Amino acid sequence: MRKAALHNLGCKVNSYETEAMQQLLEEAGYEIVPFAEGADVYIINTCSVTNIADRKSRQMLHRAKKMNPQAVVVAAGCYVQSAGDALKMDEAVDLVIGNNKKTELVKILEEYFSHEGRIEEETVIDISAAKEYEALTIHKIADHTRAFIKVTDGCNQFCSYCIIPYTRGRVRSRRMEDVRSEVERLVAGGYKEIVLTGIHLSSYGVDFREEETKTLLDLIVYLHEVDGLLRIRLGSLEPRIITKEFAEALAALPKVCPHFHLSLQSGCDATLARMNRHYTTADYLERCDILRAAFDNPAITTDVIVGFPGETGEEFQTTEAFLRTVHFYEMHVFKYSRREGTRAAVMPDQVPEPVKTERSGVLLSLEKIMSLEYRKQFLGKMTEVLMEEEFEWDGRRYMIGHTKEYVKAAVPFDEGLKGAMVCGTLTEMVNDEVILLTR
Template identity: 75%
Template structure:
């Protein structure tokens, strides 16, 4: 029996695909071992979102070969699409497998083991030329509380800083019946919450033939009917999908978690235009208003890039003031990182790293305050928490989980609580990030 180890880099979509590849290997008789152990096959699902991600991908490939020089090292995913020819020359890499070829992992390995000298030219396709959704699926996940479900791949937006449309291709959607069936299987094994994820989730269904076309909302309504499923959480949304009708219909669905990640990137219209984002700051703010009218105190989270080429002190100040106005629950703050092959990489007025760091730290300080204020706003409220894992604070053990708004809450530790849905009152803040749930204080 051959041993295989897998390592994931990058986004939640990559994580899902890594889980799916692991199950393909298990079904083919491979023994799965931790990546830190010696294996016959190492599979690294790579990321290429920035130059730094490329570097991390290369480092992990070389680390795998160093752990066992006789092993077969497989580079899979986005970095392969971006730098396939370069990887073919890398002595640490034995096989490259691009996106939309991961389903063929086992047969590609079989062919390689039967004839190592045979060139495998067909393991990377022109991803921009395909309209086929890669049919990966999962039946189980190690964490029995929340399952990420990939429903869509590709992106047609072409933001000026982003390489993803070139490494993931155009929008491709998974058939709704396949999504529902996978969720039914996972729910039957004990999962209570699913997170719908994709490269550009809001584009779901737009690539289907007119007679088969459905929207993301249509799919959510189908998923809502799955028996035993308690929660539906949405991944990152394009702001423009949030219309009054969209929010109103979602608010009718009891399983929907009022936790919405709307990717902003900048609060300054001039910066948004250079980024080739397809909305204005005013339009984004209106989307937040719509959600707050449809749901009581929803969690709205976002991404922000600081130091984008040409971002002046004035533009940054506009963004900071805007973020305070919107009042996000959480912000993921990124320093702009140049990505070769994108328009932004060649733009003038690149911002010095030191300036990026100052701006990033300023927004992280703001994020900490806004996040604390949002959590604090739930003190005294009755809520439901999905228990996930053990947690220790100041020498005391707790069981910790998340509310529907993705606020962390804890109860005194007891065996057997993982996966339980507990309802109680949030009575105090255990620390800056976790609230205490009092089960005896239910209304």
């Protein structure tokens, strides 16, 4: 029995695909072992979203070869699509498998072993020409309460800083029936919450033929019917998908969590235009208002990039002021990272690294203030918490989970509560990030 070790780099979509590849290997008889010395096959699902991600992918591939020089080292995923020719020349890499080829992992490995390292078929395709969604599925994951479900691949947006449309191709959506089958299997296995995710989730269905047009809302309604499923959470959304009709339809579905991650990137219209984002700050604020009208105090979270090429001090101040106006629950703040192959990489007026660091610090401090203010609004309120794992603070043990709004809440430790939905009142702050739930 051959031993295989897998390592994931990058986003939730990559995590899902790594889980799926692991299950393919298990079904083929491979023994899955930790990513350490002793494996016969090392599979690294790579990331290429930034130059730093490229470097981490290379480092992990070389680390695998050093752990066992006789092992087969497989580079899979996005970095393969952006640097496949270079990887084929890298002595640390034995096999490269691009996106939309991961389902063939076992077959490719079998051919490699049976033909003494020779592979006849092409393992990296022109991803821009891919039309079909790659049929990866999972039936179990490590977390027994929440399951991430990949429903789209590819992106048609072409933001000026982003390489993803070139490494993932155009939008490809998964069939609704296939998604539901996977959700039903996971729910039968004990999972109670799903998170719909994808490279560009809001584009779900845009690639379907006209006579079978379906949207993300159609998919959510369809999954809402699954017996035993308690919560549906959504991954990152394009702001423009939020309309009055969309928000009101979601609000009528009790399983849908009032937690919306609306990608912003900048609170300055001039910067948004250089980023090739297809909305203005006024558009964005309107979408937040729509959500707040349809839901009772929904959690709205976002991503922000600081130090984008050409971002002046005045533009940054405009962004900071806009963030205060929206008042997010959480913000993921990123310093702009130059990515070769994108338009932004060759833009003039690149912002110095110390300036990026300073601006990032300002927004991270603001995030902590706004996040705590949002959490404190739930004190004294009744809610349900899906308990997930053990948590220790100040010498005390708790079980911790999340409300529908993704606010962390805890009860005194009781191992039997893992995976249980617990109802109670949020009474006091355990720390700045966790609220005590009193039953």
